[in-house]
Amino acid sequence: SSRGSILSLSPPLPPSVELSAIMTDTRLTLDVYLGGAAALPLVWGYDPDHLRGIKYLRLSSEDEPGLDAALDVLPHMTGLHSLAIRHRFYDSRGDPLPGLLTSLPDSTSNLSHLKHVDLSFNQLTFMPSCLLQLPALSMLLLCHNHISALPPDLGQLSSLNYLSLMGNKLVSLPPSVGQLKALQRLDVSNNVLQQLPDEIGFLGELVKLELSRNKLKWLPESMGSLVSLRELVIYSNEFRVIPKCLNELPLLTMDVRDNPLGKPPTPPPLPPHPKLPKLHLRFNKHFFVSSAGCHVFLPGGAELMFPPGCLMTTTKLMWGEKRPNRKWVWLEEHDILLSRPLELRPHGVTFLKPVEVCVPYHRTKRGEVVLRTFDGQTWSTLPTELRRGSEEHCCYPGGRPARLACSSVSHFSWFMAVSRPVRDTWSVTPAGALLVSSSNPGIKLHFPPDSTAQTRTITLQVLQVSEFEVQALCGDLQARVSPLLCLSQTPTSQFLQPVKVQIPLPPGITHEADVSQLHVLHGDPAAQTWTDITSQVSLYVTHLYAIFYITHFSYWLWYTTQRCVSGVVRKVYQRLKQFKVQFLVLQRKSDPAQVLLQCLPANKMEGRVQSLSEQYDGPHPSDLCDLLEGEQFFAGFEKGLDIVTRPDCVEGRLCFVFYSSLKNVKEVYICSAQGQKGPVRGQVSFYRGEIPSNLPEEVAKKRKGLDTQWLATLPLRLPLNLGDPESGYLTEANLLSISLQIGRDWRVIGINLGMSYEVLDRIDNLGALVLDMLFHWARGQRNAGPGSVSRLVAAMTESGRRDLAEEIEDIVSLGRRKYTESLKRVGLEA
Numbered sequence: 001s002s003r004g005s006i007l008s009l010s011p012p013l014p015p016s017v018e019l020s021a022i023m024t025d026t027r028l029t030l031d032v033y034l035g036g037a038a039a040l041p042l043v044w045g046y047d048p049d050h051l052r053g054i055k056y057l058r059l060s061s062e063d064e065p066g067l068d069a070a071l072d073v074l075p076h077m078t079g080l081h082s083l084a085i086r087h088r089f090y091d092s093r094g095d096p097l098p099g100l101l102t103s104l105p106d107s108t109s110n111l112s113h114l115k116h117v118d119l120s121f122n123q124l125t126f127m128p129s130c131l132l133q134l135p136a137l138s139m140l141l142l143c144h145n146h147i148s149a150l151p152p153d154l155g156q157l158s159s160l161n162y163l164s165l166m167g168n169k170l171v172s173l174p175p176s177v178g179q180l181k182a183l184q185r186l187d188v189s190n191n192v193l194q195q196l197p198d199e200i201g202f203l204g205e206l207v208k209l210e211l212s213r214n215k216l217k218w219l220p221e222s223m224g225s226l227v228s229l230r231e232l233v234i235y236s237n238e239f240r241v242i243p244k245c246l247n248e249l250p251l252l253t254m255d256v257r258d259n260p261l262g263k264p265p266t267p268p269p270l271p272p273h274p275k276l277p278k279l280h281l282r283f284n285k286h287f288f289v290s291s292a293g294c295h296v297f298l299p300g301g302a303e304l305m306f307p308p309g310c311l312m313t314t315t316k317l318m319w320g321e322k323r324p325n326r327k328w329v330w331l332e333e334h335d336i337l338l339s340r341p342l343e344l345r346p347h348g349v350t351f352l353k354p355v356e357v358c359v360p361y362h363r364t365k366r367g368e369v370v371l372r373t374f375d376g377q378t379w380s381t382l383p384t385e386l387r388r389g390s391e392e393h394c395c396y397p398g399g400r401p402a403r404l405a406c407s408s409v410s411h412f413s414w415f416m417a418v419s420r421p422v423r424d425t426w427s428v429t430p431a432g433a434l435l436v437s438s439s440n441p442g443i444k445l446h447f448p449p450d451s452t453a454q455t456r457t458i459t460l461q462v463l464q465v466s467e468f469e470v471q472a473l474c475g476d477l478q479a480r481v482s483p484l485l486c487l488s489q490t491p492t493s494q495f496l497q498p499v500k501v502q503i504p505l506p507p508g509i510t511h512e513a514d515v516s517q518l519h520v521l522h523g524d525p526a527a528q529t530w531t532d533i534t535s536q537v538s539l540y541v542t543h544l545y546a547i548f549y550i551t552h553f554s555y556w557l558w559y560t561t562q563r564c565v566s567g568v569v570r571k572v573y574q575r576l577k578q579f580k581v582q583f584l585v586l587q588r589k590s591d592p593a594q595v596l597l598q599c600l601p602a603n604k605m606e607g608r609v610q611s612l613s614e615q616y617d618g619p620h621p622s623d624l625c626d627l628l629e630g631e632q633f634f635a636g637f638e639k640g641l642d643i644v645t646r647p648d649c650v651e652g653r654l655c656f657v658f659y660s661s662l663k664n665v666k667e668v669y670i671c672s673a674q675g676q677k678g679p680v681r682g683q684v685s686f687y688r689g690e691i692p693s694n695l696p697e698e699v700a701k702k703r704k705g706l707d708t709q710w711l712a713t714l715p716l717r718l719p720l721n722l723g724d725p726e727s728g729y730l731t732e733a734n735l736l737s738i739s740l741q742i743g744r745d746w747r748v749i750g751i752n753l754g755m756s757y758e759v760l761d762r763i764d765n766l767g768a769l770v771l772d773m774l775f776h777w778a779r780g781q782r783n784a785g786p787g788s789v790s791r792l793v794a795a796m797t798e799s800g801r802r803d804l805a806e807e808i809e810d811i812v813s814l815g816r817r818k819y820t821e822s823l824k825r826v827g828l829e830a
Contacts, residue, residue, distance in 0.1 A: 038066030061099030155179025632689030
């Protein structure tokens, strides 16, 4: 078919699309299936008479051929009252995917009964002209498209009472907007508007005007004529003053957050300070700062900026990084640790000027990054600025500077970088206010006048909840879930008037949903209980939002399901605080006796394995395991394996504490257990350790004892390792290095090592004679007792290769020195 004509063939519908599931007497829903729009011409061919009587039509816009075919049919559905064409599916983060709609056919203007049109989340670059010819159109939604200008004859929409253009690219509004005499709500937020036309003051019926997140610097005085205006949302603009005429509107409430109100124009930048002396530190524990100040670079990426005059005299200062544990780390619910705790000493030293402390942190896609400090008794959150480190102090591969969380401090203590859900904080006065979440503009709180007798501080955090986990936990594939709101206030008394809460509808839920299936749940964070309060909050639904009224705060979660069970919600909430991790056991290619044990969040495992593949060999990652932030677990070597050179290992077990964004890494050296004979193939098992309090039910029920709940067991190949602690060790890599220098002397050295002529003759002459000879002898030394390395040194000397004998002695001496230093480092040298 070509646009404007219909070919009716009455073909059968696809098996996956049953007519009774998508069409009722007056409604046709084709946005619940991928490619559902392609079914419209099929339905038309099946029953065109019924289709002409359809009043409500929903189409998906993710399939271009199917959408084009559906648009051919659309102008013939002359009974339509409501039309929605948008992509109703979402990406992995829960954001709506963009549709492919770019225009409407001109013949759409024949739909004279059309009142409601929703073309949001598409690829429109202009308002389709056919919309201007719809005399009954009262509600038009063109959100999140690419529209940069509106038609000059916009005023033709004389019946329009709601227009939403949020999330486009509008620079200005046409003067004809003042001709929309019936308009009650106008939303042009999240654009790039720089000014408003004076004609906007002609909108006498306008009740709500949303202008947030634009580039506006002033409002026209004509807005003083908007006597019906109740809500004016202008946060996140560039207003330095609000027109007095708006203060004279008696019913108007304004949200003016994030504007430079009362501030003078930005002064020109000050001349740069003289450059500070730079001090690059190694892994020592102290440095000196004079009254001239300095810029200190610490190993690992941290930076300290001491301005001139912050100290009267030259002072010795110290620093150190600690492994994270409960003594040094305090995390709130849903917090993620992004750095090691950095200790700056002496604690409490006071500076005459603020000192900037910058802590490197790992990148996170969740929430906001803040710097926390510990004063010896309590942790507190500092005002934090995020920036890149200095180019000359690059810590990432490829020369990229570290990401830094920076704050100005007046004294030294402990510091760490933490990710938390974005926290919005407002002050609400008795005059009321409209509060909008910065992380999700669809979440709004409306405080009516006289809802409080004193100024209150309101805090809001938003957590996204995976609908797939909800469906799995409650066993209901129809379950849908909204974001979780974490609300708190000071003081904590109830409000004098109900507070209006607006939350976006869960994915796939529309205003046509069965309201009896929608539930609002209130959570008590202390008791970890959830209560269904739907009947108490006057819940109702609009095209995009669920709205209810409350008088007190806590956690709120609402979703639709056939089985609403508070226990399921509790499990969902607990799941938000768990992390899926995997384990790695890898062996270094250049030194197979060196083993890397590593635990990482599941989403970082693939990249980490790829980056290590050139240096390490080993098995694949383990299965997924759910761990809580700060949970202890252990790695235990079994089946004849010992860890012989790790003084922080107790009875063959290494201890980890899991923090989701840190790399929990241990490198160990292994050998066969004492008394073990013959070749050994072992394994390493990961066990749960001490469990945090308030353990989720789904974790607790799997646990039978302290060490009985193993998380994963991975195989481990025992490498060739020659020697013992007394005389020293030589690894395969050491033997390979030595073999490359022996050359023609290999037979003489073999005889001096005690190997028979018969054995030497059996060694294949395939270009690796020396290595074969050394490895054959080394494998025979497994059960020969101590002194193997000493015998190899003696054989080299007797064969006239004193140079190799000295090299072996140097290797062993270096290994013994490193072992002694590791003992001192952990305080076990005694």
